[in-house]
Amino acid sequence: MAERRDELSALLxxxxxxxxxxxxxxxTVRHTAGDGLRAQLDALNDAWAAAQRARAxxxxxxxxxxxxxxxxxxxxxxVHGWHPHLHALVVHEAGRDALPLGQTMHRAxxxxxxxxxxxxxxxxxxxxxxxxxxDQALESVAAYAxxxxxxxxxxxxxRAAHEVAGGRAKLGRRASRSHWQNLDLAVAGxxxxxxxxxxxxxxxxxxxxxxxxxxxxxxxxxxxxxSDDEIxxxxxxxxxxxxxxxxxxxxxxxxxxxxxxxxLEVAETAAPALRFEAVAAYLLARELDATAHRPGxxxxxxxxxxxx
Numbered sequence: 001m002a003e004r005r006d007e008l009s010a011l012l013x014x015x016x017x018x019x020x021x022x023x024x025x026x027x028t029v030r031h032t033a034g035d036g037l038r039a040q041l042d043a044l045n046d047a048w049a050a051a052q053r054a055r056a057x058x059x060x061x062x063x064x065x066x067x068x069x070x071x072x073x074x075x076x077x078x079v080h081g082w083h084p085h086l087h088a089l090v091v092h093e094a095g096r097d098a099l100p101l102g103q104t105m106h107r108a109x110x111x112x113x114x115x116x117x118x119x120x121x122x123x124x125x126x127x128x129x130x131x132x133x134x135d136q137a138l139e140s141v142a143a144y145a146x147x148x149x150x151x152x153x154x155x156x157x158x159r160a161a162h163e164v165a166g167g168r169a170k171l172g173r174r175a176s177r178s179h180w181q182n183l184d185l186a187v188a189g190x191x192x193x194x195x196x197x198x199x200x201x202x203x204x205x206x207x208x209x210x211x212x213x214x215x216x217x218x219x220x221x222x223x224x225x226x227s228d229d230e231i232x233x234x235x236x237x238x239x240x241x242x243x244x245x246x247x248x249x250x251x252x253x254x255x256x257x258x259x260x261x262x263x264l265e266v267a268e269t270a271a272p273a274l275r276f277e278a279v280a281a282y283l284l285a286r287e288l289d290a291t292a293h294r295p296g297x298x299x300x301x302x303x304x305x306x307x308x
Contacts (some may be wrong), residue, residue, distance in 0.1 A: 014220035023098035028085035037203040043116035054108035065093025068216030078176035102129035241295040249290035
C-alpha cells in the first residue's frame with residue numbers, strides 16, 4: 001500500500017540526511033514446481049530467524065555499524081513453482097560494505113534450511129547484496145522511473161523502497177508472475193491461476209509481509225506503525241468513493257484477514273476509470289460472498305411505504 005511505501009521513503013530520506021548508508025540483502029531458496037508454498041514459507045522464515053540469532057551475526061553487524069533493517073517477504077510464481085524470497089533494507093554506517101554481514105547470515109540461513117529439507121544456492125542466486133548509494137538527494141519518481149536498472153544516485157534508494165514495499169504494480173520478472181498477475185488471470189478464467197491464488201491466500205494468511213527491527217522507527221522519527229485495520233478505517237474525508245457495500249457484505253469482507261486491505265490496494269493501483277471494475281473482479285476471484293455497488297447506486301430495495 002501507498003502508506004507502507006511512504007514510510008520506507010521517509011526512512012531512507014532520514015537515513016540519508018543523517019549520513020548513513022543503505023544496502024539491500026536478498027536471500028532465497030531452491031524450489032521446484034511441486035513444492036508447496038506454505039512449507040517453503042515456514043522454512044524461509046525459520047531460516048531467516050536463525051540467521052538473526054546466529055552467534056557470528058552480532059559481530060558482523062557491529063563491524064558494519066548496523067543500525068537496523070526493514071525486511072519484506074516477496075513471492076512470485078513461475079514455471080518452476082513458487083519463488084519466495086526476502087529483501088532487507090539495511091541501514092548502516094557510511095563507507096562500510098554489507099557483503100560480510102550478508103555472507104555471515106547466509107551461512108546460518110543455509111544451515112537452518114537443511115533441517116527443513118530445503119536448500120539455498122551456495123553462490124549465485126541464493127544471496128544478493130547491493131550497496132545503495134546515498135550521495136545525492138532523492139530524485140523525483142519520474143526521474144528514477146526512467147532508469148532501466150539501479151543507478152548510482154539516491155533515486156535507486158527510492159526504487160528500492162518500492163521493491164521492498166511491494167504492491168500490485170510490481171511485475172514478476174521473466175516468466176514469473178506476481179500474486180496480482182495471477183489474480184488478473186484468475187478473473188479472466190485461468191483455472192491454474194485461480195488455484196494458485198487460493199494457495200497463496202491460505203499460505204500467507206496471518207504472516208507479516210513487512211517487518212522493522214526494534215527501535216528503527218524511533219531512531220529516524222518515523223511514526224508508529226499502524227495496523228492494516230487502522231489504515232482501512234482511516235478516512236480523512238478527501239478520498240474518492242470507488243464502491244459501496246451493504247453492511248452485511250462489508251462485514252463479510254472484514255471477516256477475511258486480508259480482503260479489506262487488498263481491496264484498498266486494488267483500488268489504489270487500478271487505472272482511475274477501471275477502479276470499480278477492479279474491485280468487483282477481486283471479489284469474484286476471491287469468491288467472497290459480497291457484491292460491490294457503484295457509488296450512488298441503491299444496494300438494496302427502497303423500503304415500501306406502509307399501507308395507508
